[in-house]
Structure formats: C-alpha cells, structure tokens
Amino acid sequence: MSVLVFTENWDGKFKKLSYELVSYASAIAGMMNRKLTAFTIGRTGEEELKELGRYGADRILSLVNPALEVMDNRAWAKVIADLAEKEGSKVVVFSNNMTGKALAPRVSVRLKAGIASGVSRLPVSTEPFTVYKRAYSGNAFAGVVIKSEVKILSLAQNSYEIIEKPTGAIPETVEVEVDPSLAVTTITETHKQTGKILLTDAEIVVSGGRGMKSADNWAPLVELASLLNGATACSRPVSDEGWRPHEEHTGQTGKIIAPNLYIAVGISGATQHLAGVSSSKYIVAINNDKNAPIFEAAQYGIVGDAMKVLPKLVDAVKTLKK
Amino acid sequence: MKIVVCISNVPDTTTRIKFLEGNASIDTSGIQWVINPWDELSLTRALELRDDPASGVKTVTVAHAGPASSEPTIRKALAIGADDAIRVNCEPADAFFTASQLAAAISKEGFDIIICGIESSDFNGSAVGGMISEFLGIPSVSSVSGLSIENGAPVFTREIDGGRESLKVPVPCVAIVQKGIAKEPRIASMRGIMAARTKPVRVYETVDTDCLTEIAGFEKPAPGAACKYIDPDDPARLIELLQNEARVI
Known part of the structure; x- marks a missing residue:
C-alpha cells in the first residue's frame, strides 16, 4: 500500500532532481499515512542507493534484468506497473522529465490510473485527490481531480525543496522478470557530451536572443555562464538562425526550464519564450528596449x-570571485 | 507505409489566456484555434517523408478527437498536405479518454507509424502519445527529434540528457516528437487550401471509456514583484543584488 516513486539513475548516479522527487513523494506518503518505496531500474551502487533513504524513502529497490539495459518504453512501463500492483500502491510519482514523459502515460494505461503531469505543489487534498499542475504553457495552473483508485503524478523539475528525513533504509536488489518480446528497442549510435552542465539541471542559465546580433558575439555570454557555473541557452530565433544549437532553445516548443536564476540577454520576452522560463525563481533582463515585455x-x-x-x-x- | 499524425486543436500560442468567472473554464471568445505547434512540426516531417519517393511512405493521415467545430483545424492540416483525416466525434475530456478514442480509430484503420507531439500547448499533459501506444500494445519512442526511413524501416533520433541516440523499433510504433523533428512548419499553399475542401474526413463515434480525471478549476500565477532597474554603467550593482538580496549566486 506504499507510495511509489521512480528515481531514474544516470549511469548509476542520482542527481538533485532525484532527491526533490523523493522529498515530494515522502510528503505525499505522510499526507496519506503510507510508507514510501523508492525504486530505480538498472545497476546502481549500494552507497548511491542509500542516499534515497536520506530524504524519506522507507524502502529502496534496485530492479535489475539484463533486458532492461536499454530503455524500451513498453518493457520498462510493464516492470513499473507490475511493481505498483505487487506493492498495492495507490500513488506512483515520476519526474516530468524526458524519461517520466516516456513512461508515466504507459503505466497510467496499464494501471488505469489518472495522471496529473507537471505538478509543482503537494495535493491540496487527498480525498478527493486534487493537485495543481502547470497549464496553458505557464499562463495558468489547473486543479486536477484524479478520480481513479491509483494516481500518477509527475513532478516538474526544480519546483520542490529537498527535505532531509533519514530513514536508514537498506537497499534491496530485485531480479525482475521481463517479457523479452516487449523489449524491442535497439540503439545503433550514441552521442553524449560529458562534463557540461545540462540546461535542464542548471541552477543558473544565461540566455541570448536576437539582441546578440550575430553568432560571433557569444563569447562574453558563454564566459558569464561559465563563471557563474551555469548553462547557456537561447531564444527560438537564435536557434532557427543556427547561431546556437537547437537543444539550447528555451521556450514553449523548446526546453522548459526552472533555474534559480535566468539571465535573458537581448531577449524581448514573447509569450512563447516566457512559457519556457517563467518558472525561474529570478529573471534578469538585459535589453536596449525599455518597453520589451x-x-x-x-x-x-x-x-x-x-x-x-x-x-x-x-x-x-570576476571581481566578486577574487 | 502509412503514417498517421495525431493533431490537437489549441488556442493560438500568442493568446492571453483569460478565464470565465469562477475560473472554472477558459474564456474562448476571440480565441484563434490553431494546430498544436508540435503536431504541426510532426505533420511537416511526415509530409517530407511522403514526398520523398525513396522513403516508401505512401500516405499521411491526420487524426483528431474533437467535436465538429474543430473541423477548420483538420482542414488546415489537409491544406498543408495531409491526404485524408480521421475525426472521433467527442469532447476530449481528459488524456486517458482522448488517447483511448484515438487508439480505437487508429487500430480500425491500421498504420505503420503513429506520430504525436510531445505535449499540447494548452493542457501540457505529455500523456496522449504514450497512452495511445499502451492502448495499442505497441512500442513507443519518446523525445524524438529526428525520423527517417532506411530500407523501409523507421530510424529515430532520441534526445537523452546531454546528447542523443539513434535507435530502431519495429513497426507499428508510436513516435512522440519534440523540437528538431522538422525545421519549420510547412504552410498551406492556395492550391492546398482548394484541394483540402474535397479531401475525405472519416468520422468515428466514441468507444466506451471512463475519464479518470477532471478539472476542478484554474488559477492564474501570482503576479511577480515589479522589476528593479539597475544603471547600465554599474552592472556590479546587479551582481551585488543577486548575491545579497536574491541570494542566487
């Protein structure tokens, strides 16, 4: 009857969002007077797994099977739904990141569980189960009532504080069954940059727009981002022009981010751009048009x-750092 | 090979969203309805593939769950170049209901690749595409930023944290796509608009499904504090404020 939270691991490691997720799920478990079970898929070290216990996980499971090495949405969703059924979980929590978006809807159909995605706050009530989520690309919050017996929530990144609540839980490794006919994804090539702060993980983002005037003017912006230990981003016209790669595009159709600090340089702030950055805790605008939105x-x-x-x-x- | 692109009907992305009294529903007066931006990009990529004889893609269908009043959006997709359309006659109440309706119609007609946008710009649920794949029991690939056909089989580019990977899954399958799938949305030509008038739209009635969620109401985000202006000749002041007032650096 536990609350279940899926904590993805990245090459065996967790990150800040994993602990946000566990903290959030732990608070929900508290509201419902249930235990919290956190689980990950794929080999993860004992010490790393134990970390989940620092934020309120009463049980920690590492689900393993060689067929799960590649993320196949259908096979992974089946494994997660099986676990939820075995545990009798009434609430399953995911991150609203790429992996969460891939898996949560499939699990929802398997469990016939209503879903509220992109939630950033705790439910306002658990009976009826009502929770607010981002809607209209940041222009509103929608109160979603989940009527099914099992509920699925996906949490927006950087929207919930990490709260320490040590349980001392000892991680368990569980060999799970996987129907080999379900796991059909074959990876033929992987390109991965390492050592760079990911835009979606960055706490500080420095972003440039058309006001940067050309692809050749980005050196001081990149330098500022690196001095602040942040990531670089851009507006849509900039990625459309090819001044910066499309994975840096933040905005409605690009990446939705919620850093602590977003510095917008030469960005006018069209509705579509704000849709991607309005959840930032602080926004700094640098623009030569004083009427820019x-x-x-x-x-x-x-x-x-x-x-x-x-x-x-x-x-x-630089002076500050001296 | 047959492709179907699921399209959603959303308020123009520049719309200032207002709610009716009581915040129970949005004020639709004066709203321009458009094809959801990600679906428009999906459609564009599907048409590029169909227009390339080497791909083996023969037809592109659009599928929509909605009432007759959303036909203009379907006609727009046909004008852009889709060959025909499916409409499930319903009010798309929640993601589970909508996905089950689309899945039922899609399975009746049979397609090799089903393409859905990663989210709709109104409800931002990111759920319908994944749900369709599970209703149909077929593989899905999400965060897709590239789709090509090689030797008669789809090859996907999937975005992952800090990079991307190329992968294959057998058809039939669902591709859930995001930015990068096509450069710019294709625009309807005058000839396309004329041709769209006579292209077939097959209407299906709903299958029996529950709604698992409902909307209790909306809230507008709290207005932020007014902007504090800093002298452009004294950016050090900004750094000081970020450090001591906002405490973010």
Whole structure:
C-alpha cells in the first residue's frame, strides 16, 4: 500500500532532481499515512542507493534484468506497473522529465490510473485527490481531480525543496522478470557530451536572443555562464538562425526550464519564450528596449546594449570571485 | 507505409489566456484555434517523408478527437498536405479518454507509424502519445527529434540528457516528437487550401471509456514583484543584488 516513486539513475548516479522527487513523494506518503518505496531500474551502487533513504524513502529497490539495459518504453512501463500492483500502491510519482514523459502515460494505461503531469505543489487534498499542475504553457495552473483508485503524478523539475528525513533504509536488489518480446528497442549510435552542465539541471542559465546580433558575439555570454557555473541557452530565433544549437532553445516548443536564476540577454520576452522560463525563481533582463515585455517578467533589469553590458558583468563577477 | 499524425486543436500560442468567472473554464471568445505547434512540426516531417519517393511512405493521415467545430483545424492540416483525416466525434475530456478514442480509430484503420507531439500547448499533459501506444500494445519512442526511413524501416533520433541516440523499433510504433523533428512548419499553399475542401474526413463515434480525471478549476500565477532597474554603467550593482538580496549566486 506504499507510495511509489521512480528515481531514474544516470549511469548509476542520482542527481538533485532525484532527491526533490523523493522529498515530494515522502510528503505525499505522510499526507496519506503510507510508507514510501523508492525504486530505480538498472545497476546502481549500494552507497548511491542509500542516499534515497536520506530524504524519506522507507524502502529502496534496485530492479535489475539484463533486458532492461536499454530503455524500451513498453518493457520498462510493464516492470513499473507490475511493481505498483505487487506493492498495492495507490500513488506512483515520476519526474516530468524526458524519461517520466516516456513512461508515466504507459503505466497510467496499464494501471488505469489518472495522471496529473507537471505538478509543482503537494495535493491540496487527498480525498478527493486534487493537485495543481502547470497549464496553458505557464499562463495558468489547473486543479486536477484524479478520480481513479491509483494516481500518477509527475513532478516538474526544480519546483520542490529537498527535505532531509533519514530513514536508514537498506537497499534491496530485485531480479525482475521481463517479457523479452516487449523489449524491442535497439540503439545503433550514441552521442553524449560529458562534463557540461545540462540546461535542464542548471541552477543558473544565461540566455541570448536576437539582441546578440550575430553568432560571433557569444563569447562574453558563454564566459558569464561559465563563471557563474551555469548553462547557456537561447531564444527560438537564435536557434532557427543556427547561431546556437537547437537543444539550447528555451521556450514553449523548446526546453522548459526552472533555474534559480535566468539571465535573458537581448531577449524581448514573447509569450512563447516566457512559457519556457517563467518558472525561474529570478529573471534578469538585459535589453536596449525599455518597453520589451521581458521586463514585466523580470525582477531585475538593465536597459542597455547587451554588447556593452555583458563585458562589464563578466568583470563584476570576476571581481566578486577574487 | 502509412503514417498517421495525431493533431490537437489549441488556442493560438500568442493568446492571453483569460478565464470565465469562477475560473472554472477558459474564456474562448476571440480565441484563434490553431494546430498544436508540435503536431504541426510532426505533420511537416511526415509530409517530407511522403514526398520523398525513396522513403516508401505512401500516405499521411491526420487524426483528431474533437467535436465538429474543430473541423477548420483538420482542414488546415489537409491544406498543408495531409491526404485524408480521421475525426472521433467527442469532447476530449481528459488524456486517458482522448488517447483511448484515438487508439480505437487508429487500430480500425491500421498504420505503420503513429506520430504525436510531445505535449499540447494548452493542457501540457505529455500523456496522449504514450497512452495511445499502451492502448495499442505497441512500442513507443519518446523525445524524438529526428525520423527517417532506411530500407523501409523507421530510424529515430532520441534526445537523452546531454546528447542523443539513434535507435530502431519495429513497426507499428508510436513516435512522440519534440523540437528538431522538422525545421519549420510547412504552410498551406492556395492550391492546398482548394484541394483540402474535397479531401475525405472519416468520422468515428466514441468507444466506451471512463475519464479518470477532471478539472476542478484554474488559477492564474501570482503576479511577480515589479522589476528593479539597475544603471547600465554599474552592472556590479546587479551582481551585488543577486548575491545579497536574491541570494542566487
């Protein structure tokens, strides 16, 4: 009857979002007076698994089977649904990241469980089960009532505080059965950058728009991002022009991010752009047009030419670091 | 090979969303309805494949779950170049209901590749594509930013954290696509608009399914604090505020 939370691992490691998820699921388990079971799929070290117990996981499971080495949505969803049934779980929590979006809907159909995706707060009540989620691309929150017996939630990244609640749980490794006819995904090629802060994980993001004027002007922006230990991003026109790669595009149709600090340089702040960044805790706008809508979304603003302001900002951060 | 692209009908993405009194539903007056941006990109990629004789893709169908009032959006997709359309006659109440309706119609007609956008810009549920694949019991690939056909079989590019991978799954399958799948959405030509008038739209009645969720109401996000302006000649002041006031650096 436990609450179940799926904590993905990245080459055997967890990250900040894993602990946000466990903290969130632990709070829900508390509201419902249930235990929390956290599980991951694929080999993960004992010490790493134990970390999940620091944030409230009463049981920690590592599900293993060689057929699960490649993520096949259908095979993985079956394994997760089987576990939920075995545990008699009434609530299953995912991250609303790429993996969560791949698996949660499939698990939902298997368990006939209603889903609320992109939630950022705890349910306002558990009977009826009502929880608010992001809707209209950040322009509203929708209160979703999940009427099915089993509920699925997916949590927006960087929207819930990590809360320590050590349980001392000892991780268990579980050999699970996988129907080989379900796992049919074959990977033929992988390209992976290592050592770079991922845009979706970054706590600070420095982003450039059309006001950057050309692909050749990005050096001070990249330098500022790296000095702040952040990631770089861009608006849609910039990725459409090919000034920056499309995976840096933040906005409605690009990446939706929620860093602690978003510095928008030369970005006017069209609705579609704000849809991707409005959940940032702080927005700084640097733009030479004082009427640009980005200033309505920002807490701090500089009206000025990006090319002149950026080098000064870089210097100011360098001075701070000394 | 036959492709079907599922399309959703959403308020134009520049719309300022307003709610009716009591915040129970949105105020639809004056809203322009458009094809969901990700679905538009999916359709564009599907048409590019169909227009390439080497791909072996013969037809592109669009599928929509919605009332007759959403026909203009379906006609728009036909004008852009889809060969024909399926409409399940219903109010798309929640993701589970919508996916089950689309899955039923799709399985009646039979397709090799089913393409869905990663989310709709109105409800942002990211659920319908994955649900369709599970209703049909077929493989799905999500976070798809590239789709090509090699030797008669689909090859997908899937975005992963910090990179991408190429992969294959057998057909029939569902591709859940995101940014990158096509460069820019294809626009309808005058000839396309004329041709769309006579293209077939097959209407299906609903199959029996429950809704598992309902909307209790909406909330507008709390307005943020007013912007604090900093002298452009003194950016050090900004750094100081970010450090001591916002405490984010």
